[in-house]
Amino acid sequence: MIVGILGAGQLARMIALAGYPLGLDFIFLDPSADACANTLGEHLLGDYNDPGLLAELAERADVVTYEFENVPAAVAEFLSAHTQVYPWPNALAVAQDRLIEKTFFHELGIPTPAYAAVDSFESLKQAMASIGWPAILKSRKLGYDGKGQSVLKSADDLKSAWALLEDAPAIVEAFVPFDREVSIIAARNVSGASVFYPLSENLHRGGILRISESREGDVMQAQAETYVSRLMETLNYVGVLALELFERDGQLIANEFAPRVHNSGHWTIEGAETSQFENHLRAILDLPLGATAAVEQSAMVNFIGNLPSTEDVLGIPQAHLHLYKKTPRKGRKVAHATVRADNPEKLSKLIKALTTLADQVDDS
Amino acid sequence: MIVGILGAGQLARMIALAGYPLGLDFIFLDPSADACANTLGEHLLGDYNDPGLLAELAERADVVTYEFENVPAAVAEFLSAHTQVYPWPNALAVAQDRLIEKTFFHELGIPTPAYAAVDSFESLKQAMASIGWPAILKSRKLGYDGKGQSVLKSADDLKSAWALLEDAPAIVEAFVPFDREVSIIAARNVSGASVFYPLSENLHRGGILRISESREGDVMQAQAETYVSRLMETLNYVGVLALELFERDGQLIANEFAPRVHNSGHWTIEGAETSQFENHLRAILDLPLGATAAVEQSAMVNFIGNLPSTEDVLGIPQAHLHLYKKTPRKGRKVAHATVRADNPEKLSKLIKALTTLADQVDDS
Known part of the structure; x- marks a missing residue:
């Protein structure tokens, strides 16, 4: 049984180490030549959206999974059309966009911080009237380890935080003074x-x-x-x-x-x-x-x-x-x-x- | 750091799986093309006494170890002359020969079953006079999972057991009715x-x-x-x-x-x-x-x-x-x-x- 993994970083590495005792073999697609899982299985070296490599991965792996959630939608769709991909791409679509994610939580009755969509400086100012200070402005996509996030402590922070986003669709969330x-x-x-x-x-x-x-x-x-x-x-x-x-x-x-x-x-x-x-x-x-x-x-x-x-x-x-x-x-x-x-x-x-x-x- | 292993069976496989989290890489020498550790590192495919492969193993591995004790003495000597081998080959020399092993235990004051060297049918008969029945006749070398062993329940068993050895140097040991x-x-x-x-x-x-x-x-x-x-x-x-x-x-x-x-x-x-x-x-x-x-x-x-x-x-x-x-x-x-x-x-x-x-x- 061959498991394909998009990404060959430390998460893929630890998945593979857990899979060997189950008798599994691995094939990784990763653009980095020295990706750290690359000695634990076959390494397809190239971009995640390389059609030839994706086809090879789909062809050879019995099931494909991934170690990161920012798998491009087109990649997930291609793979699921050609092989079994888990988790299902629908989970990616939700997890990749903070606004969709928060809305999804909300619809399921899972409490979230107060939040609002932000797509212009004007909408940011409007949102802050209801969200209250402090708050966090985040791009809707590609968030990882706090990157692309700005803390808004007062109205003075709005302009610089907005500028940092470079017009990317965003979400503003109330800061939760958590225990x-x-x-x-x-x-x-x-x-x-x-x-x-x-x-x-x-x-x-x-x-x-x-x-x-x-x-x-x-x-x-x-x-x-x-x-x-x-x-x-x-x-x-x-x-x-x-x-x-x-x-x-x-x-x-x-x-x-x-x-x-x-x-x-x-x-x-x-x-x-x-x-x-x-x-x-x-x-x-x-x-x-x-x-x-x-x-x-x-x-x-x-x-x-x-x-x-x-x-x-x-x-x-x-x-x-x-x-x-x-x-x-x-x-x-x-x-x-x-x-x-x-x-x-x-x-x-x-x-x-x-x-x-x-x-x-x-x-x- | 590269660890070389003589043998790429399940023990080498489990050593490698334990070594990855420590950041180690592995190189195996094993004569079997489908040796089961062979996807966990580089596999030098060939006999254990192949001089070219041994030289390559010694050259590339920082330290060499083994997963079985029947490493030929010449191989252990060659490797220790060219790289660091652990355990030291002296342990192999003792473990490879049941008579040397039992004598070593005896010299260290570690109790053993009664035993005697056997190198002829005559010496087997003589030994059994003092060892007592039942006993086990074993070849001195290459014992594994009970292979090459005969149980001696009475004098009737002596001939067939001795014949099985085909003149290999042997040891006879008293059977221990263990708890x-x-x-x-x-x-x-x-x-x-x-x-x-x-x-x-x-x-x-x-x-x-x-x-x-x-x-x-x-x-x-x-x-x-x-x-x-x-x-x-x-x-x-x-x-x-x-x-x-x-x-x-x-x-x-x-x-x-x-x-x-x-x-x-x-x-x-x-x-x-x-x-x-x-x-x-x-x-x-x-x-x-x-x-x-x-x-x-x-x-x-x-x-x-x-x-x-x-x-x-x-x-x-x-x-x-x-x-x-x-x-x-x-x-x-x-x-x-x-x-x-x-x-x-x-x-x-x-x-x-x-x-x-x-x-x-x-x-x-």
Whole structure:
């Protein structure tokens, strides 16, 4: 069985590593010659919209999936006409456009921050009359790690923020003074069976995820499962999906979802009975989904920009290091490590040991 | 960093899968075109003693290791003259010859079954006068999964057993009416630091390992660690080593050791903080060794001969399937699965579910 993946970055790499024990082989399409999954399967080197390579991928892979949600619509359509693609392209269409996404949440009764469409400076000013300060102006498309976003603290910020968008269709959202950020990773297979991971509690800095902790038995688990179920059932979703949420005053407010395996679920490799990567593969191959129970308590720390020394990380005997083999670059996720413990005090100490190493190399 | 491995079977495959997260690349030398690790690194296709391929392996790999102990002495010598090979070839010399191995145990004060060298039919008859019945006659070299062994129940068996050996140098060992079989997996790195896994309790049938269970806190742990330490320190051993033992009347008796990762340690992938495969790599790269504590209780079941359906195995939500991508063949280990539980009753049920599947396909 050959699984095709659009993209051969660290997510594809971890999907492939999870797939080998299931006897799977992989073929990747990625424009970068040194894409970091490229030694774990065959690498079709070229643009995502190269018709010849897409045809080859469709021809040779039994099923195609992707590691990023900004797959061009034409590519998704071509592939789904020629082979089986999961998640279905409808999930891409929603996830690629923040306005459609927020509207979709709204229609499903999933709370969101107050938001409004912005397509001119005039409409931005009008929207701010009702949204209130502070707010965040975002382009509707191609958002990633906080790029293309401006915080609006007062009317003084409007002009520069609008100019930054260069007339791209946008959305303005009320800033949520959240108590914490969480996400829920869920998987649904072709037959419609679903599993839900324990909540991840996430810490972002500079728009980039820094730490995720597993939260088995969290008081917000049931609410998060209800919301993500609604998303998955409505989309007839197949694969792993991550829903990012704010918690405020005991309520969950949806921020965004990703129709793919997600950085806030990397702890599941060591910290859950079955990893998100393996369950993504089981889902798209319509295999029974694996148990998602947490194994002890665990946490993941991202390494951004530069790598700590392997010796330093492994000097923490409980640390599990995941190097992505990506060239260090400012603000780039180049590795992560997880730790696991049977009590919160031990876990805190281990997280502290990892974040100390992460902060030393962080250049973002 | 490139790790070279002699052999590209399932052990090499699992070593490579453990090495990718550490940022390692792999190059394998294996005579089989469809060797099952061959998509996880570069595959040098040819005989183990092919001088050109060995030179290429030595040239390109930063360190070389092996997945089987029957590496020809000349190959080990050539490689160690041209690159770094771990474990040191001295461990191979001992492990390849049952007589040298038993003598080595004896010299280190590690109990063994009564044994005697056999190099003629006459010496076999003489030996049996002191060893007693039943006993096992084994060729000194190339033992694997019970091949080349004969059980001697009475003097009637001597002639046929001796004939089977075809004059190969042999050893006769007293049969140990053991209470149980255990093994200890240990790792020692280049700097001399060691770690020990919780004992594995093993069940063999027809000379082939069927089930291994993790035994954290076993009453024989300390004794086993003492013996395996003695082995490793004396050999200045580097890498993972497995020592197989019989337990009888509260005493451990050494059966044999393997200078490599071992089937009875496969449960460590999910059932220990760090797997034997990762610790083998850490050891030979002189990295800090990872924690070996058990994660809950776990067990591994081998699939011999044929494969169960993936759906059936994954229908057990806690099951972790490891397919080796080997062509099914009578008596061949083609896959294993592990299960993990937080209490013995739950674990027993899970093991039963796996062995039911294993027995359905077992042709050995």
